[in-house]
Amino acid sequence: MSESRLANILDAMVDGVYVANQRHELEYVNPALARVFGPWQGRKCYEYLEDRADVCPGCPGLDSFDGARRWEWASRKTGRVYDVVDSLVINPDGTRSKLEILRDITELKREQEQAADEARRKDAFVALLAHELRTPLTPLLHAAQVIAGGGDRELADAASQIVVQQVRHMSRLIDDLLDASRVTRGVVILRREPVRLGLVLESVLKSNEPTIADADVKLEVISEGDIVVEADPVRLCQILSNLLGNALKFTDPGGLVRIEVARQRGEAVVRITDTGVGISREELPRIFEMFVRARPDDTRGGLGIGLALARTLARLHGGEIRAHSAGRGRGSTFELELPIHG
Ligand SMILES: Nc1ncnc2c1ncn2[C@@H]1O[C@H](COP(=O)(O)OP(=O)(O)OP(=O)(O)O)[C@@H](O)[C@H]1O
Numbered sequence: 001m002s003e004s005r006l007a008n009i010l011d012a013m014v015d016g017v018y019v020a021n022q023r024h025e026l027e028y029v030n031p032a033l034a035r036v037f038g039p040w041q042g043r044k045c046y047e048y049l050e051d052r053a054d055v056c057p058g059c060p061g062l063d064s065f066d067g068a069r070r071w072e073w074a075s076r077k078t079g080r081v082y083d084v085v086d087s088l089v090i091n092p093d094g095t096r097s098k099l100e101i102l103r104d105i106t107e108l109k110r111e112q113e114q115a116a117d118e119a120r121r122k123d124a125f126v127a128l129l130a131h132e133l134r135t136p137l138t139p140l141l142h143a144a145q146v147i148a149g150g151g152d153r154e155l156a157d158a159a160s161q162i163v164v165q166q167v168r169h170m171s172r173l174i175d176d177l178l179d180a181s182r183v184t185r186g187v188v189i190l191r192r193e194p195v196r197l198g199l200v201l202e203s204v205l206k207s208n209e210p211t212i213a214d215a216d217v218k219l220e221v222i223s224e225g226d227i228v229v230e231a232d233p234v235r236l237c238q239i240l241s242n243l244l245g246n247a248l249k250f251t252d253p254g255g256l257v258r259i260e261v262a263r264q265r266g267e268a269v270v271r272i273t274d275t276g277v278g279i280s281r282e283e284l285p286r287i288f289e290m291f292v293r294a295r296p297d298d299t300r301g302g303l304g305i306g307l308a309l310a311r312t313l314a315r316l317h318g319g320e321i322r323a324h325s326a327g328r329g330r331g332s333t334f335e336l337e338l339p340i341h342g
């Protein structure tokens with residue numbers, strides 16, 4: 001192959017390529033590398049790439065170099081990560097040169113880290129799920145034994161109430177899981193119809209009555225009664241139940257949860273404000289991700305599915321959910337926005 005053809009090939013490479021002699025002086029730099037590191041004539045490789053005055057520590061030099069070396073290099077100068085491969089070149093006059101190829105693998109590394117992070121999150125989720133599904137089994141077993149004992153009528157009634165409660169709790173967990181999987185696969189079908197927001201809210205409050213009573217917080221509801229949205233009523237209930245459930249769960253007894261339904265800039269807004277544990281600035285951007293809980297050690301948290309589901313469902317309706325909080329211990333506000341019907 002002719003020299004000009006070879007030069008043509010090196011010029012076309014997207015990987016950076018350079019050749020340096022035994023004194024580390026650059027003999028050739030291809031355009032891809034020069035585009036990133038600038039003019040190279042008369043410079044040494046360590047000056048050019050690392051801005052160093054001396055040879056890089058650990059550089060084996062060319063005398064003892066046996067022909068191949070590969071490592072990963074995080075460049076301070078460009079902030080990028082390179083897969084670097086050195087090869088030994090024996091020149092026609094017997095001198096030695098180093099041929100170095102640098103491939104920018106920054107994006108690849110980022111993707112690998114994201115995938116590893118995702119895998120860690122899934123592992124943690126499976127452990128949490130096993131724990132959450134295991135927890136109701138003990139009270140269920142006790143209740144079954146009490147009922148089977150056939151003794152006191154009152155005790156048996158209490159036991160069967162426990163069975164109902166725990167089975168409801170488990171059903172909700174499993175329904176959430178099934179929904180999460182449907183949402184991730186993009187197979188949720190909405191049955192949209194004009195619905196009055198105020199009425200949907202009423203039914204959400206009704207079905208959450210026991211949770212509201214348990215939470216022992218003050219609940220304020222301010223609702224403009226006549227706002228109509230085009231929504232799947234079942235899914236809308238689910239969104240609001242998730243938001244209300246969180247507000248109740250993360251607010252200590254004696255706190256306040258306020259629900260406002262209003263028109264705002266031509267849209268319908270349901271704003272749920274609580275005086276609860278709040279969310280820090282660092283935690284805020286991640287709480288809508290599937291399986292993410294802001295405080296994994298908080299025993300009040302669930303599986304970290306609710307908000308991910310609620311936001312996806314809101315977006316399927318052409319709406320959005322936003323979270324605000326002034327920080328830990330300072331309460332939170334969640335806003336559901338939906339287009340108004342007609
Ligand atoms: N009103 C709130 N106040 C404080 N933190 C909240 C509030 N709502 C959500 N969070 C934080 O966001 C996290 C994610 O909420 P999400 O509803 O997705 O999960 P969860 O409530 O923990 O579990 P799940 O809803 O699946 O039962 C929660 O674990 C909590 O840390």
Ligand SMILES: [Mg+2]
Nearest residue numbers: 246302306307
């Ligand atoms: Mg939740």
